[in-house]
Amino acid sequence: MNIYNIVTKTEKSYDERISQLQAKVKELEEQTSGSGKTITADETGYFVSYADGYESELTMENASQLTDKDIQKVIDQPSKDAPNAIGKMFSDYSCRIAGIMENDKRITEGAWLRMTLSTTKNIYDVQVESVKPCEDDENKVVVVLSCDRLDEALVESRVQSAELIFDEYQGLKVPRSAIRFQGDQKGVYVILGKDVTFKKINVIYEGDDYVLSENTSNEDYLLLYDQILLEVVSDEDVQQSRSDSNAVTSG
Template structure:
């Protein structure tokens, strides 16, 4: 009996011991405190960003100053001498009526094209639907980019295709009554609309911009090279009391090139005679710029003069814009310098935790920062992989100390 009781007690104790050991292992696995960091993708770019002053050879366009302006050209559009760049109306209502007349004329033309013989004879609804979907995606993209001229273009194209689609699918039999109604509205509107009080014509061939800020008579491409650091900073910060020219309707740029004046911290990568890539905060485009000169401005700074032979609405949107000079980007797995170790083969790498094991993995450095490096992102398991747990502690004989 005693023997049986003893066996029972020993069995219970052994079972308890096993349970305790398993519990301990589970607890140890999930609660062991090790100083680690996860290997994550990181992109570093060492670009230079500063505000710049855009300088061109510009002539201000003026008018009587009485009335409301309706522009006929988008900014950065090329115009010929004698072209009417804007009309002057007595009120905004007149401008709204003129725009409504244009909308009515376009809509009538769309519906009449849709009803032309042969337009709907050989077109399948699926083909039209695919066209609508494709145009809609392009419209959304243009809208995100704030490219409103392109948005307007795709809106018109979608409207035209949908008009045809309605006829093909028998959603409507005819647009005759709609066209008649629109033509009546158009006729009545033309009777009431007033002609422009004044037309503003281009005095020379150039590139049109719809604003003037007062620097047109002060800055030009010849004078700007002599500006000192403080003068450039005053323009950037708006410290100059430069008044806008009275009765200005915009300006004409003599050509498409410009100079850009920047004050930056000294950077050995920015030297005279090289070409760089530049980006603006107002655009997703990348522009080619040429470093015309770099002058020491004192206090660890330089005056940089760039030239740019591109022209679009973003480049003329403001006199002062934030500019980013683009250099190489580096992408890789971010590794703290304190985690870098060498194995017995003198290979550079890190120790990572894999379950209960500690394993050495090599790193392939693509960029070195001050307190970290970037290792090439690879699928080779001998090297550090994405999401590996990098051990920051010192390791001895394959175990963390």
């Protein structure tokens, strides 16, 4: 492509760019020409080339002593200066995670839960080590979790957003705004060709702005790939839709 650009006179020459690259090579060579420094570790373990200055403050031993104010301080300043630090050592793959969460009776000491992080799709098995109330908010608690899986996502980000998984449900996600009733039967209107049809839903989980309906093969119920109608419809609209779809034009 470079030769083509010269032939077609798109570029006159690459002399300036070549000079820039040669100067960069010289700069890098000068950086590596000095004598290397050997740094030895005091103990064996797993080396991680990352340090944020909190290594001596946030330890496995003092995790349960952290208050909500201590945690908030770290959230506000995720890293500090770590002079002469090239990394840190881990003796094993275990760690403790401290966080401020909404008070929930399902979060009890000794309980096993699963956790997700904002920076990865990995799911971690965690055990609740301790739960204590926050000093400034009675509706929140300080939770310390123990985890036997220490990976890149946990090591390289001191502060992260996390969610605890209490239960898992699989179903069809239905917006609350689309739910309608026929008598006592809860359901949604779906578009099938030119028809607007009411289909039942069997709610197995309720979220804030949605519900999950059981995934079934019963055609009287909402099926996968059904097109849910979000607009408000009346029985008259449904009857009109059916009349239009059944009309026959002769000529």
